[in-house]
Amino acid sequence: MTKAEADAVGQKPEITRAEDPAGAVRARIEAEDTRLTAAEKRVGEVILKDYPMAGMQSVTKLADLACVSTPTVIRMARKLGFEGFPEMQNALRDEVADRIKAPALKRDARGGDGHVLHRFADAVIGNLTRSLDRVDTATFDAVAALLADSNRPAYFLGGRISGATASYFHNHMQIIRTGMTLLDQAPNVWPHYLLDMGPASVLVLFDIRRYEKDLLRLAELAAERGATIVLFTDQWGSPVARVARHVFHLEVEAPSNWDSTVAIMAVVEALIAEVQAKRWDESRERLDELEAMFSTTRVFRSGG
Structure with a gap:
């Protein structure tokens, strides 16, 4: 008509x-x-x-x-x-x-005046500002409370690139409290982790554009077992958002062939700081014990 x-x-x-x-x-x-x-x-x-x-x-x-x-x-x-x-x-x-554009199609984004360092800084500062304006503080507080609760085992995983951010997050959380697990990148072993997931579990996923179908399937299976899904994604949103309880939409565009994770990392580090503050007495004991282990084994040594 x-x-x-x-x-x-x-x-x-x-x-x-x-x-x-x-x-x-x-x-x-x-x-x-x-x-x-x-x-x-x-x-x-x-x-x-x-x-x-x-x-x-x-x-x-x-x-x-x-x-x-x-x-x-x-x-x-x-x-x-x-x-x-x-x-x-x-x-x-x-x-x-x-x-959504593949990294190879983003080369024209390098144009513009000024040194690349300053253009890149302007872009990521803009990403950070807009992302923090968008973040729901109630969502942030809810996720911090989940991760601070030692009765809730937490699992971390990211994609091909964002996996490094998941590992960074897990590394710090593991120091703060017990019950933290970084999933192997190989999907064929994920069922081993799913066996231990239940209503008390928290699954923290990172998935930015060029979204990974395997991560969506993992999230779906974990949600079916009652796990709470926390998703870090870009401004457009991973399909995982459909099953996630808490979602952080953070901006990633940059004058580069690759996306920037600066805004994502800022929220991650703020969460680390907040969880540690909530569990300071317990985490301080773990930190002291960890430093004593380093000193005993001389894994890290001070001095030149």
Whole structure:
């Protein structure tokens, strides 16, 4: 049905893929503003405020953020021309996919004036500022409480590149308290770890663009066993977010062929500091004992 035909019968025209380019969900929200109820407008405002990440959350979470009911979110999606909320999310995921570029395609990002060091610094400072503005402090506090609870065993894993950040996080947490495990990078041994996961477990995953399907499957299996999933991802959002209880969307763009993890590392280090503060008496004893071991074995020696 064309727009003219639709107008003639008072119906909304169907929007084909050719008419639905990247950014179309935003365009639909803005175009249909006058047709939306006050409650539906609040849903649109939440999505546009943190576009497109806000719309990638569960329908229940989005409804909570907009202070509306779940049916209101579904009705709003249908007014925008989608069959329902899942189809709107698929459209948002398509937009995200269009934005994701392989590192080899990012070479043109090196352009611009000034020395590369200063351009890179400007980019990562911007990433850090925008990321920290986006972080929900309630989410941060909840994750810190989970990791500080010695009754909750925690597991850490990242992808091909982000695995180094997972290892760094685990290394510090292992000093602070017991019950910390860094998963092997090989997927064929993950079932061994899953055997020990249950409702008390916390699985901390790192997955940035060029998302890894194996990590999603691990998260799904862990969630089925009742584990709480904590995800560190980029501004577009790993598919793991669908099963994660707590998600940190942090910006990674940089004037390089590779993404920057500075913003991710900042949140990780802040969590390490907060967990240690929560468990200072216990962690101080572990630190003292660890230093004594180093001194006894002379693994590290002071002096030149």
